[in-house]
Amino acid sequence: MTTQTTASNTPSTTTAAAAPKGLIGIPENIGRALATAGGALSVASTFLAWTWTPAFPGDLTVYGYPGGLQVLVLVGGALTALFGLASYGVKGLRWLAPAGADSSLKLAALGTFATAWYTVIAISVKLGGLVNLEPGGWIVAVVTLAAVLGAFSLPFERPEAEHHDADGTGWDRFRHGVRHQVAVLRAALAGGEPSAPARKLPSYAEILIIVAVLAAGLTVFTYGIGTEYDELFIGFLITAGFGFAALFKAGLITRIAAITARHSTVTMIGAFVAAAAFPFTQSDDQYATIGVYILIFATVALGLNVVVGLAGLLDLGYVAFLGVGAYTAALVSGSPSSPLSIQLPFWASALIGAVVSMVFGVLIGAPTLRLRGDYLAIVTLGFGEIFRIALLNTDGTSGPDITNGSNGISSIPNLNILGFDFGQEHTILGFTIGRFANYFLLMLLITLVVVVVFRRSSDSRIGRAWIAVREDETAARAMGINGFRVKLIAFALGATLAGLAGTVQAHVTYTVTPEQYMFAHVVPPNSAFLLAAVVLGGMGTISGPLVGAALLYLIPAKLQFLGDYQLLAFGLALVLLMRFRPEGLIASRRRQLEFHEDTEAPAVLSKAGV
Structure with missing residues (x-):
């Protein structure tokens, strides 16, 4: 610091x-x-x-x-x-x-x-x-x-250059680099931060700080989502x-980040307990509606973070995998407009939706992942458009009768798991929660699954291989890493997670239509907003895309009073955020060093941020 x-x-x-x-x-x-x-x-x-x-x-x-x-x-x-x-x-x-x-x-x-x-x-x-x-x-x-x-x-x-090297190059730059590397090595050996840290607090005090921070975060989120009029928002x-x-x-955010990194498991559990408390702070379903859509958006953004943040693959058609999962669940969930006329339990439809999305991920990734950079982005963008057009054409007139074309699949029934009807109000611990609050809690469980998968994957051998390919694929291949195979695994895993979220989205929205899965749509999630959520929140982290998705969904929903100027104001906000915080709101330690060379290196650089 x-x-x-x-x-x-x-x-x-x-x-x-x-x-x-x-x-x-x-x-x-x-x-x-x-x-x-x-x-x-x-x-x-x-x-x-x-x-x-x-x-x-x-x-x-x-x-x-x-x-x-x-x-x-x-x-x-x-x-x-x-x-x-x-x-x-x-x-x-x-x-x-x-x-x-x-x-x-x-x-x-x-x-x-x-x-x-x-x-x-x-x-x-x-x-x-x-x-x-x-x-x-x-x-x-x-x-x-x-x-x-x-x-x-x-x-x-303002930092001033030495008099004998006013331009900050040459010997001074070399000396700065040596000091930087020495700080990294010294921190790694000591197991602490390279700068002189503050007096270390006992573990129970740090856990109490984490609890206070999570409570403050829940208060801020609840206040922001519940603003009753435009001036207040x-x-x-x-x-x-x-x-x-x-x-x-x-420096308080950095200090708290260091504390949460030392107690990552406690932080993750506490964060989900705080999120689960959100429906119980609401008197009706008005704001729980926004909450469940934020969770869907955030979960899909976290899946995209596997592809973009860890493996470094620019995917502009990722929302199509969300659509694959949603349409698959809609077809097998007993909708009267489904041509299959079958109704499977939720666990089966969720599993099928995730598997079908994974298959599509492999089919699309196998012939295209040998491309890099802009070429891969163009191919994935084309896949997203092909998926949407295919949904429009499989209407029984231009093609087989599968998706009802532009009408989509409607009247998707509410979930019923072990006798718990998600479409009805229920009283839990003396609190009455409605339909969207029920789906909020279900989506929170799925988000927890996705977070655990992301965390375990990023800390595993394949996760380190993804990061190596992201940093320099040629060097990674020279070290014996099969770049194509690890990128295909990332593509398939990201597609699976998006498909899993899509199975819940189908039941929440009642209807799935091709317009919901365009590249750029006024209402998120779409591919453009998903990518923005990952970059804005912080690529390669867990909490970054969750925070980024929450902001990118909440702000447009609350700025509707601006009418035609809504996207203008939203775009200006993104420009300012990227100007003053290019590494993301919650940056990984690697990206923070990349964008701020004068920042001292942290002790641990191997794990993804939380």
Whole structure:
């Protein structure tokens, strides 16, 4: 981990003129105090009324009880105040900012300012002018602006090249590379991190931290998915985006990632327990619907991660394997529009759907996987289009009567496993869960299976062979690895996992049609969104595609009020994320080193990230 250095602890040989300066000409000590006090006052302002009328969503007229967008400003202000205190070196808060608090203080203050001013402007526009603001609205606007000014008066730290090698090449670059390799070897021998780590916590304390992080993650996800109006969701995106960036800059995300890596099994079990608790936090099926579709999308993205993230194969027609599993399950599940007129139990239809998808994966991969790069991408894109056109033509007129053409297979019955009807409401532990909550829990079990398969595969001999082929296929072949065989195994395994998820999707949606499996479709999952989920989340990791898929499904679903500008806003968000986080939101340790050469190498590089 890197340690941020302020102007106060620079070497004595550095003159005041050469000291790093902030963006604004405010003295550093005054700016730090202004930012910290601004964050604290932002929290206090949320307990005041911001407008006099409840016509603005969230009812911001109440004194003593934050509501709506005020809650988001409260969270941002609290983060700003905490990082401000941490920048003073307050004992007990240094753990929150192992990489330094100044950069994170700027991001937290900027996020709080953006959310507060967005709210003030939204109130003025919606209600018809600044006259609708109460004193709390004016106060929050002033104190958040003061916090931003104070934060940006702090000095910017930029690495400087040695005087004898100003361009950073030659001997300095060689010396940097040697130091980097020595850090890796030293960390591997010591079994710890190459930088000076913080005091190691006992195992029970680390497990408690993991539990707290998972609880916070469930709270954030539940809050985001349950935002009741458009203004609140936009404010949530602003606060969550700047908050995550601030925590990452502080080094807290890296520290927590190291803790979860040491307790990967506990983390995985805890994550699925937290996910299983989600339906019980909902009063109806409204948001459980989004939850089950996110799980389907995430599971398929994790299967694609085997192909793209581990084996390095660019597959642009992967959604076709989801369609193969869905259509197979629809044909054998007793649908009245199925020409087969048979009804198999779910375990049989799921097994058949997975096997048929695997067969298609082998049939498509066998003649094409000798291609590389762009050529393979074009071939897989063609397969996806061939699959969709074949579904349209097998309608009994242009071809055999199998899929009913563009009408698809409809009226797929709900699942019934051991007398448990997934289409009916059930009471579990005193909570009533509906149809989509039932399918959410079933899909969660399938996601767990896929996660275990991915984790065991990535840590196995074949997983190491995939990574070797991804890095350099020619070198891997020279070391005795059969590149074609290992790539075909990855293709078949990825297709199998997608087909397994497709068998549940068919029952959730009631109807499967060819339009659901296009390369680029407005509603995910589709091949374009699946690939984006893997790259955005973090290739080669377990949690990366899950987080990426959740964001890529949730954001378009919540931005529907933008109408024709929905995809424009969504595309801009992706551009910004890839600009500032090219390795993905949850990057594997290898990719983090690839994109950030100044990052010290972690102790373990062999396992896939969680």
